[in-house]
Amino acid sequence: MLESVCEKLCPMKKNTTLIFAILCLAFSYVKAQTATGDGEISARVLDETKKAFPYATVSLLNSGDSSIVKGTLTAEDGGFQFKGLKAGSYTVSIYVVGYKKVLKGPYLISADKKVYGLGDVQLAIDSRELKGVEIVKQRPLIERQIDKTVINVENSAIAAGNSALEILERAPGVTVDREGNVSLKGKQGVMIMLDGKPTYLSSEQLANLLRSTEGNAIQSIELITNPSAKYDAAGNSGIINIKLKKNQNYGTNGSLSAGAGYGRYHKANGGLTMNHREKKLNVFGNFNYGKNKRYSGTDIVRVNNTIADKTYFDQVNTTVRDRNNSNYKAGADYFIDERNTVGFVFNGYNSNGRNESDVLTLIGDRPGKTDSSVVAQNPGDYKYTGMTYNLNYKVTIDTSGQEFSVDVDYSRYTGSEDNHFNNRYFNAAGQPLKSAYLFRNASPSETNIRAAKADYTYPIGKAMKFEAGLKSSLVKTDNNFIFENFEGNAWMDDPKRSNQFLYDENINAAYANLNRKFKATTVQLGLRAEQTNSKGNSITDNKIVKRHYLNLFPSVFVNHELAKNHEMGFSYSRRIDRPDYESLNPFISYLDLYSFNFGNPFLKPQYTNSFELSYGYKKTLNVTLGYSHTTDVITDVLLTDTATKTIFISDQNLATQDSYNLNISCPVQVTKWWSSSNNLTTYYNNFKxxxxxxxxxxxxxxxxxxxxxxxxxxxxxASVEWSGYYQSRNVYGTLLIAPQYGVDLGLSKSFMDKKLSLKLSANDVFKLQRSSITSTLPSQDYVVSERWESRVFRFTCTYRFGSNAIKAARQRTGGSEAERNRVKSGR
Structure with a gap:
């Protein structure tokens, strides 16, 4: 429970080289902007297959002495342009590792001729440099696109052996606490999607799924801060879409991976992926298994203040979690003809484990003095399973791109937790003070989700597109909480602390998008309507909360090309975050005798209006300025109860949150062998x-x-990769969170024509990661500190077999995505 609060190399003078390279690029840029000439040289770079080659290194040389005049990278379409050239003779140099260097020119800029359009320049593979090894063009690690940021982790050495959750921790602008709650640009309320499908899970269950998704199965991660009306309106800070690796052509192929890791305890993971495609049929599937034993420690130092006296608590909690996870997926697409396709996909996961928690609580009337103590051993076992079935159909109505698709989903999740709390009391001398207090609880749960959606796309000419769709979902949850005390050598029911909570929810939605492209401007207008009906029933307490509401969610996107290398964008959207099912549940969940959390069945949904202004230069330097206003903010509130001398956490609605953020992303190609990706997000959150x-x-x-x-x-x-992050001190709700930082290192090497890949990585190399939280409320006197098994060394081996060019299975966006984000799961 309190974890959710607490979490929140190149050698040889690499730093000097980086600074020198940045200064050189800056000098080149200033020189280009201040030049008085009006000469121009432009071209488009293609690869060996005549496809656009983005991010190739292009240099403009002085033909006389071959000195560098300017440098740039090709754009997404392979194009580049040198403007503002003074009179003189120039040569163009194009270089990419694994390809023959290209020199074009000389070109004489004079009064007679000032503009040279070189057309398409095709690169050729350098067989002498390759020495029999095929070079595959790689995208940069971080890519900025009009409506999203893409992190291409497919070939990252650091991604190997890490889970999807651990990779997200390193994404620009993303913060992940130890419970797995994700924030984007300082705001919580992120919708997580897998291959375009929302996961329908609660924060805890989603964290479990992401921990079970292996990094070597991920192709890229998309950060979408202002989604269009086509997406569910859930997620006030946007969407994170995790795209898994796909195949390309006909045939059969697959991959087999195995990995091992060690921090304080051993870890292991393995997986198998298979794909077979014929002309009419595509069959695919995968299975991944992970075993992770990890350590964490939580210290809570607090003062219980009352008018009469003060009581000082010093709680030390050490926990070892032994977790086993397996994820599996199977499906098929049948191509009826060139226009009609039907498909079926099944996803499932199992998670089970045991927690061993030892707690020592020292109690006194002044700091450093112990009047009594409580020693507790609190073991717990848990098991969670989830299954999702998706049936889909798609028809391409005509050659203009008119399409219609239907998805029907059914998901079922079950879970159970059994926790024991064994508390023994001692006086200042360490002698037994009174009889031990033993209690236990069990919390079986079941969630069923049914959803269906239909989408229609209609191109109106070449410059306009209309999209519309409908969706309906039905969710039913049943959570039971059984509390027992050990009395008279027998376990006795405690009806005052036991409860059953039922929750039913129905959401009906419709949306429409209109996209129009003008000469240099693209405009998209969207509107989504969602009608919600919900009923929460706390049977034991006889409390029923019903809600019925209809909301409209407009969205506006405008992108304008100021010049060839300059573009600006504006976006606005309104979004909603409904409480997840776990937060609505009024049950009490104990960390130990004096620390617990509980749900709030009276939580209201929060609404956010988001605005974002962006600027991009050559699709490399990107700057975004954002503002959002949220009402009825759902946030964790950590408080002390002076009557019972306990500390607890619960979700509450604060009135408003105003969030301002500035994001700057600047990838730098320092040399032909050294690339650097840098991202800075500055934000201000104000809660009232x-x-x-x-x-x-x-x-x-x-x-x-x-x-x-x-x-x-x-x-x-072969390549080496290192990354670092720093999160400054920040405020969220009533919590003041101390700075967090760390450094990761990875090394990758491939063999056998890249069929065999070996990757070695180290997370938190210098063991810097830890968390500390205090309260912004003057009346709350506590410090919650946590350390965990952050430094882990991993080795991963992947072998690819079969055809190297299998066509991809279709990516489906099912109909029950948003609901699964709110289901509880294992830890």
Missing amino acids: TPDLLGAPYESGRIAFNLNTTQTITLAPT
């Missing part, structure tokens, strides 16, 4: 509510998040 603990409350703080990744290409088949 008229009544918290009987008084108005307001908190806010400027914070920033810095991510940098350096990739060094040692050879065509």
Whole structure:
């Protein structure tokens, strides 16, 4: 429970070289902007298959002495352009590792001729440099696109052996606490999608799924801060879409992976992926298994203040979690003809494990003095399973791109937790003070989700497109909580602490998008309507909460090309975040005798209006400025109860949150073998509510998040990668979170024509990661600190077999995505 609160190399003078390279690029840029000439040289670079080659290194040389005048990278379409050239003779140099160097020119800029259009320049593979090894063009680690940021982790050495959750921790602008709650640009409320499908899970269950998804199965991660009306309106800070690797052509292929890791305990993972495609049929499937034993420690130092006296608590909790996870997927697409396709996909996962928790609580009337103590051993077992079935159909109505698709989903999740709490009391001398207090609880749960959706696309000429769709979902959850005390050598029911909670929810939605492209401007207008019906029933407490509401969610996107290398964009959207099913559940969940959390069945949904202004230069330097206003903010509130002398956490609605953020992303090609990706997000969150603990409350703080990744290409088949991040001190709700930082390192090498890949990585090399939280409320005197098994060394081996060019299975976006984000799962 409290974990959710607490979490929140290249050698040889690499730093000097990086600074020198950045200064050189900056000097070149300033020189280009201040030049008085009006000459121009442009071209488009193609690869050996005549496809556009983005991010190739292009240099403009002085023909006389071959000195560098300017440098640039090709754009997404392979194009480049040198403008503002003074009179003189120039040569163009194009270089990419694994390809023959191209020299074009000389070109004389004079009064007679000032503009040279070189057309298409095709690169050829350098067989002498390759020495029999095929070079595969790789995208940069971080790519900025009009409506999203793409992290291409497919070939990252650091990604190997890590889970999807651990990779997200290193994504620009993303923060993940130890419970797996994800924030984007300082805001919580992110919708996580897999291959375009929302996961329909609660924060805890989603964290479990992401921990079970192996990094070597991921192709890329998309960060979408302002989604269109086509997406579910859930997610006030946007969408993170994790795209899994796909295949390309006809035939059969697959991959087999195995990995091992060690921190304080051993870890292991393995997986098998298979794909077979014929002209009419595509069959695919995968299975992944992970075993992870990990350690964490939580210290809580707090003071219980009352008018009469003060009581000092010093709680030390050490926990070892032994977790086993398996994920599996199977499906088929049948191509009825060139226009009609029907498919079926089944996803499932199992998670089970055991937690061993030892707690020592020292109690006294002043700091450093112990009047009594509580020693507890709190073991727990859990098991969660989830299954999702998707049936889909798609028809391409005509050659203009008119399409219609239907998806029907059914998901079922079950879970159970059994926790024991064995508390023994001692006096200051260490002698037994009173009889031990033993209690236990069991919490079986079941969630069923049914959903269906239909989408229609209609191109109106070449410059306009209309999209529309319908969706309906039905969710039923049943959570039971059984509390027992050990009395008279027998377990006795405690009806006052037991409860059963039922929750039913129905959401009906419709949307429409209109996209129009003008000469230099693209505009998209969207509107989504969602009608919600919900009923929460706490049977034991006889509390029923019903809600019925209809909301409209407009969205606007405008992108304008100011010049060939300059573009600006504006976006606006309104979104909603409904409480997840676990947060609505009023059950009490114990960490130990004095620490617990509980749900709030009266939570209201929160609404967010988001605005974003963006600027891009050559699709490399990107700057975004964002503002959002959220009402009824759902946030964790950590408080002490002076009557019972306990500390607890619960979700509450604060009145408003105003969030401002500035994001700067700047990839730098330092040399032909050294690329650098850098991202800075600065944000300010301000929370207000008229009544918290009987008084108005307001908190806010400027914070920033810095991510940098350096990739060094040692050879065509080997590379080194290191990344670092720093998260400054920040405020969220009533919590003041201390800075967090760390450095990761990875090395990758491939053999056998890239069929065999070996990757070695180290997370948190210098063992810097830890968390500390205090309260922004003057009446709350506590410090919650956590350390965990952050430094882990991993080795991963992947072998690819069969055809190297299998056509991809279709990516489906099912109909029950948003609902699964809110289901509880294993840890």
